[in-house]
Amino acid sequence: MNVLDFNDGKETSATQGAYLRLRELILTGQLKPGEKLKIEQLRGLLNTGASPVREALSLLTSDMLVERLDQRGFRAAPVSRSNFNEILLLRCNMEEEALRASLANADADWEEALVLAHHRMQKASKQRSSDFELAHKAFHMALLAKADLPLLARYCDQLYDLNIRYRFLAAGVSSYGERSIEAEHQGIFEAALERNADLAALLLKDHYKRTGQYLGRQFED
Amino acid sequence: MNVLDFNDGKETSATQGAYLRLRELILTGQLKPGEKLKIEQLRGLLNTGASPVREALSLLTSDMLVERLDQRGFRAAPVSRSNFNEILLLRCNMEEEALRASLANADADWEEALVLAHHRMQKASKQRSSDFELAHKAFHMALLAKADLPLLARYCDQLYDLNIRYRFLAAGVSSYGERSIEAEHQGIFEAALERNADLAALLLKDHYKRTGQYLGRQFED
DNA sequence: GAGTCAATAAATATCGATATTTTGGAGGAT
DNA sequence: ATCCTCCAAAATATCGATATTTATTGACTC
Numbered sequence: 001m002n003v004l005d006f007n008d009g010k011e012t013s014a015t016q017g018a019y020l021r022l023r024e025l026i027l028t029g030q031l032k033p034g035e036k037l038k039i040e041q042l043r044g045l046l047n048t049g050a051s052p053v054r055e056a057l058s059l060l061t062s063d064m065l066v067e068r069l070d071q072r073g074f075r076a077a078p079v080s081r082s083n084f085n086e087i088l089l090l091r092c093n094m095e096e097e098a099l100r101a102s103l104a105n106a107d108a109d110w111e112e113a114l115v116l117a118h119h120r121m122q123k124a125s126k127q128r129s130s131d132f133e134l135a136h137k138a139f140h141m142a143l144l145a146k147a148d149l150p151l152l153a154r155y156c157d158q159l160y161d162l163n164i165r166y167r168f169l170a171a172g173v174s175s176y177g178e179r180s181i182e183a184e185h186q187g188i189f190e191a192a193l194e195r196n197a198d199l200a201a202l203l204l205k206d207h208y209k210r211t212g213q214y215l216g217r218q219f220e221d
Numbered sequence: 222m223n224v225l226d227f228n229d230g231k232e233t234s235a236t237q238g239a240y241l242r243l244r245e246l247i248l249t250g251q252l253k254p255g256e257k258l259k260i261e262q263l264r265g266l267l268n269t270g271a272s273p274v275r276e277a278l279s280l281l282t283s284d285m286l287v288e289r290l291d292q293r294g295f296r297a298a299p300v301s302r303s304n305f306n307e308i309l310l311l312r313c314n315m316e317e318e319a320l321r322a323s324l325a326n327a328d329a330d331w332e333e334a335l336v337l338a339h340h341r342m343q344k345a346s347k348q349r350s351s352d353f354e355l356a357h358k359a360f361h362m363a364l365l366a367k368a369d370l371p372l373l374a375r376y377c378d379q380l381y382d383l384n385i386r387y388r389f390l391a392a393g394v395s396s397y398g399e400r401s402i403e404a405e406h407q408g409i410f411e412a413a414l415e416r417n418a419d420l421a422a423l424l425l426k427d428h429y430k431r432t433g434q435y436l437g438r439q440f441e442d
Numbered sequence: 443g444a445g446t447c448a449a450t451a452a453a454t455a456t457c458g459a460t461a462t463t464t465t466g467g468a469g470g471a472t
Numbered sequence: 473a474t475c476c477t478c479c480a481a482a483a484t485a486t487c488g489a490t491a492t493t494t495a496t497t498g499a500c501t502c
Binding site (some may be wrong): 012013051054055058059061062063064069070071085086087089090097108149150152154155159 | 233234272275276279280282284291292304307310311314318367370371373375376380
């Protein structure tokens, strides 16, 4: 590995590093939807060779964050109202499924992990910490953690990220208009602790639909 | 491109070719679950360079047909009873969703395409044609075609292929024990033509669960 | 005889260079 | 002016070679 790039010891392979970095750039909208992703350009940005960049882009293709155009390279996946709506719909269905399965298997460890995730999210929210996004995702995934359905978990994760991308794109807007998210989370949290699957699922879907409606208004197409 | 490899003009890029070929080898069980996929070895098999092989493997990773092991290369995804069960479960959920959406939007073109797909499948079945697998998939996808939910369609497609892999692995067994599949397909087909979503969904799920039960018995773990 | 450890062999990950394709114009004809 | 055609310029896809990392083997200790 190049001696010059002060790899802070975290990443193991150049490919993995490039993958994570590119993923972040696309999710946060620093690489814009539809934007052409030129290998040379990215090589410079990530200072690595063409192979890792190429492989990372291939991986992002399956995350549906990048599109491959026959022999014409890659571009950041485009966005659209209909894509947004579909993500919302699928998320509601899949997360409900996962949540019910998770609650059915829930044990004390799961419960404690959930309490922690909830606490961290609240804290990050109060401090307006930049960690909020991470904590928020962690909370939602903690809800689903005991489902023990790896494929479903993967889909939920993927859809969560696709959705978060729209939040970043509708930026400026501090994402959720503060609203009642805190209360919404609290409701889901409590219902989950009580193992009330019907209520938890209802609240969860409502939570998504609400932020969905809110975000949906932000853009045309 | 190498002059020697008599590329029959179909594939555009080496990567795409390698992707399709490897996919087939894994789906049909010619590359066995858990088997190490060495670059050199595959290079020979596909006669192409290391880069296309590597990229193809990356793509297959997101199809969940290949696993990447940190710095230790790739291997064909393992199989397990629980994985099989999850695929079955998710397929039932997602295809039901897609089927209902498809029927809701169904028009004359969709109907005609479905009739054709059904006909071809029947024909291939009677002739015991090797095209049956393809025709069967085409029929099932034709049912869902009008859903107009690209992400869901992709998931259904992916899960279909993951399932088909288990069919090949439980090989010898001419897959479905002849049973009543023909009748089952007929039922789904008719219900779909009548736009009877409840019935069609019920029959479809039943169809999957039946073959699922059948296959499930084939292997331990 | 089992468990380390070092040296070697194998395999992966990555680079730099090259061959192919696509893109973008600059003339020239209609 | 508009549409082709053909020619650079740019970008992609792919190769071959090399640096790194992991796996293997066999001697050596306890």
